[in-house]
Amino acid sequence: MSHRPLEDTIAQPVGTTLERYIMRTQSEFPYATGELSQLLRDIALAGKIVSREINRAGLAEVAGAFGQQNVQGEQQQKLDVVANIRFIRALTNGGQACAVLSEEEDGIVHTGNVQGKYVVAIDPLDGSSNIDVNVSIGTIFSIYRRVSPYGAPATEADFLQGGRRQVAAGYILYGSSTMLVYTTGHGVAGFTYESSLGEFFLSHPRMLIPETGSIFSCNEGNWHDYPEYVRDYLSRCKERRCSGRYVGSLVADYHRNLLVGGIYLYPPTQKNPDGKLRLLYESFPLAFVIEQAGGRAEAGPGLGRVMDLMPTHFHQRTPLFTGSYSLVDELLGMETT
Numbered sequence: 001m002s003h004r005p006l007e008d009t010i011a012q013p014v015g016t017t018l019e020r021y022i023m024r025t026q027s028e029f030p031y032a033t034g035e036l037s038q039l040l041r042d043i044a045l046a047g048k049i050v051s052r053e054i055n056r057a058g059l060a061e062v063a064g065a066f067g068q069q070n071v072q073g074e075q076q077q078k079l080d081v082v083a084n085i086r087f088i089r090a091l092t093n094g095g096q097a098c099a100v101l102s103e104e105e106d107g108i109v110h111t112g113n114v115q116g117k118y119v120v121a122i123d124p125l126d127g128s129s130n131i132d133v134n135v136s137i138g139t140i141f142s143i144y145r146r147v148s149p150y151g152a153p154a155t156e157a158d159f160l161q162g163g164r165r166q167v168a169a170g171y172i173l174y175g176s177s178t179m180l181v182y183t184t185g186h187g188v189a190g191f192t193y194e195s196s197l198g199e200f201f202l203s204h205p206r207m208l209i210p211e212t213g214s215i216f217s218c219n220e221g222n223w224h225d226y227p228e229y230v231r232d233y234l235s236r237c238k239e240r241r242c243s244g245r246y247v248g249s250l251v252a253d254y255h256r257n258l259l260v261g262g263i264y265l266y267p268p269t270q271k272n273p274d275g276k277l278r279l280l281y282e283s284f285p286l287a288f289v290i291e292q293a294g295g296r297a298e299a300g301p302g303l304g305r306v307m308d309l310m311p312t313h314f315h316q317r318t319p320l321f322t323g324s325y326s327l328v329d330e331l332l333g334m335e336t337t
Helices: 006-011 018-024 035-055 078-094 128-133 220-225 228-239 250-260 279-292 325-332
Strands: 065-069 075-077 097-102 118-126 137-145 166-174 178-183 188-194 199-204 215-217 263-266 296-298 320-323
Touching: 018 035, 018 188, 018 199, 035 078, 035 118, 035 137, 035 166, 035 178, 035 188, 075 078, 075 128, 078 097, 078 118, 078 128, 097 279, 118 128, 118 279, 128 137, 137 250, 137 279, 166 250, 166 279, 178 199, 178 250, 178 279, 215 250, 220 228, 228 325, 250 263, 250 279, 250 320, 263 325, 279 296, 279 320, 296 325, 320 325
Parallel strands: 097 118, 215 263
Antiparallel strands: 065 075, 118 137, 137 166, 166 178, 178 188, 188 199, 263 320, 296 320
16 A cells, blocks of 8 residues: 655645635725734634534534524524624624624624724524534624724614625535635635634635526425516426525525525515515625625515615515526516516
8 A cells, every 4th residue: 555755745735724815815805904804813713613513512412492582583593592602702802893783683782892993794603493404504794894983882874884885795604514705895715624723724716606507496395485487487497407406504505506506596475575584694795795706696576686785674684586697687587477
């Protein structure tokens, strides 16, 4: 049995760490003074901790329901609470975020960093209903530069600026590997976590979604509640023998389509006529990423691009159709009468 010489093994490059990448691209940030760079590091640190908690959930007895509902009226899982605490704590200790808006909280969480220049809207653990069945889940985040005066607490206006005012956004996928994907408006980069070294390494330097694809992702159990134009579009996908891929974890379904091409659909239904996904900390950040990757994110025919919607309240919901540009374009062209 042959072995590679030790010299050859050592000669292999380790790769670019998230830290080095942030330093190298800091001049691309809207305000290159270091605060946003530190904020991304804080999110990455919390992601590492949450990744560890997820991987040892059964041993640490943090799987299962927490026994309470969050502000959305959804059953909280224990890891929902753990992830919420971890991210708020990391953003508080980092000093750059003056406030956080979380899916798990009713209102603004003030960090006490009144001189902080940024606010963060976050879904700490999306897809948490999949925790107990070992399906990939994720974190979604969005960063804004505050508009309220420095030295004072953050206000509602800091979070209701609209998707075009995001300075950075992304997600962390906890799956067979843990990945951090983000954009600052200059393309999309993906990093894979190497747990033995405790570092995120650049693995996808410039992520671009294919122009088209053969995957559609939606909950077909809601078929009879979907608008007619959505049913017609899905029927057309099936006629072309497209593949249906849906695990019910937004980050996992979205990430797969980003890599290989496809469309993710969460239409309005009779139960949720305004859609179900949260605009500020789900749809806005994922729309920012997909547009930077060459794709498209729409709220539906006549409703416009997700990034152009103007929020009116923190936990506002919206439909979402996102993915390969030509597939979303085709859906928008469907007859809606």
